[in-house]
Amino acid sequence: MSHTIEHKDKLLARARRLRGQVEAIERALASEAGCEKVMHLLASARAAMAGLMAEVVEDHVQTHLVDREKHPDAFNTEAADHLLSVIRTYLK
Amino acid sequence: MSHTIEHKDKLLARARRLRGQVEAIERALASEAGCEKVMHLLASARAAMAGLMAEVVEDHVQTHLVDREKHPDAFNTEAADHLLSVIRTYLK
Amino acid sequence: MSHTIEHKDKLLARARRLRGQVEAIERALASEAGCEKVMHLLASARAAMAGLMAEVVEDHVQTHLVDREKHPDAFNTEAADHLLSVIRTYLK
Amino acid sequence: MSHTIEHKDKLLARARRLRGQVEAIERALASEAGCEKVMHLLASARAAMAGLMAEVVEDHVQTHLVDREKHPDAFNTEAADHLLSVIRTYLK
Incomplete structure (x- = not known):
């Protein structure tokens, strides 16, 4: 992903937070925390x-379906927004 | 969706099959079938x-992100295929 | 499911509403409504x-894991509530 | 979870593998691997x-819904198996 530095940092911060959550699951399992606790950590x-x-x-x-420098008018941003809104609903 | 007749018929056939499955769920509930049966019908x-x-x-x-008649070379089909393969994994 | 009449009626009402939504999907496909409309109907x-x-x-x-008439004290309702709260999160 | 040592080790091994996968996502983001790669790592x-x-x-x-030492005959294992088979379908 050859995107902006800022965006890369945002994704990396999310990935690090996720790693922290997985480490919490490991610790909960190692210390024999209750199933409830482990299930809720997993859900988060x-x-x-x-x-x-x-x-x-x-x-x-946004970045790869159309090379927007070469084809500045080709990408239908409204259609892409509809797609992304549906995808977000399904990923929840 | 202004797609081919053939494709429209395929989607409609899928939707009809789905309606049949939902009607089977209704019948199972009405006839007080077991929870197991209802859960399996719902999963299908x-x-x-x-x-x-x-x-x-x-x-x-494939159809709406880029108007391919106007911009025949703009759509990155390989990137679209990657996207669709990931979406299919999540929709399962 | 040998449950109360009231509860059966509630489930049936939900199943009928679902059938109505699937019929709306069929109509949208038959009338060549836009993909956006069909995707949003499907998400609902x-x-x-x-x-x-x-x-x-x-x-x-609640009903089948333990026969509560025979074993009135055996079912751990708190553990069941934890389970159901996790399941609801995943079914969303 | 006061379960067998063996089972605890199995769960911990799974959690460690998961952490390894999340670390691979972090590395892929840090090294600006392609979106495709990151999406596939995330799906796995x-x-x-x-x-x-x-x-x-x-x-x-299996362990918490019924205290099986106190109530050895109360738990309906067949009903539990149906439940777990449905849950596994949804968790995929």
Whole structure:
């Protein structure tokens, strides 16, 4: 992904947060925390992962489906917005 | 969706099958079939619905993100294929 | 499901609403409505189906895992509530 | 989860594998790997997380819904198997 530095940093921060959540799951399992706790940690990590996926898919749609420097008018941004709104609903 | 007649018929056939599955759920509930039966009917209907969604999303991506008559070279079909393969994984 | 009449009626009403939503999808496809419309109808129908599934699973957990007339004290309702809260998160 | 040591080790091994997958996502983002690569790593990590969740939910259902030492005959294992088979379908 050859995107802006700023955006890359945002994605990396999300991935690091997700790693922290997975490490919390490991610690909970190692310390024999209750199933309830582990299930809730897993549900949160899953939501974080879905959020990261939604961002990466959005990136991909916005950046790679059309080379916008070469074809500045070809990309139907309204159709892309509809697609991304549906994808976000399904990733939740 | 102003697509080919053939494709429209395929989508309609899927939607009709899905309606049949939902009617089977209704009948199972009305006749007080076991929870097991109802849960399995629901799981099948959900898979059918996900399959229909995957087809409509594919249609949308292939047909609406770029007007290919006006911009015949703008659409990156390889990037679109990657997107659709990921979407199908998530819709399962 | 040998549950109360009232509850059966509630599930049936949900299933009928879901059928109505699937019929709307069929009509939208038949009348060549836009992909956007069809995708949004599908997303709504999917949420309705997930809601029905959540109710049936809850029923199943509450009614069938333990015969409560025979074993009135055996069922851990708190553990069941944790389970159902996690399942609802995943069915959304 | 006061389960067998063996089972705890199995869950921990799964959690560690999942952490490895999340670390690979971080590295891919840091090294500006393509969106495709990141999306596929995310899809695999999501499947691994769903598998871990399925195991923990199974554990919870088998171990906590009924105290089987106190109530050895109360738990309907067939009904539980139906529930778990449906949950596994949804977690995929």
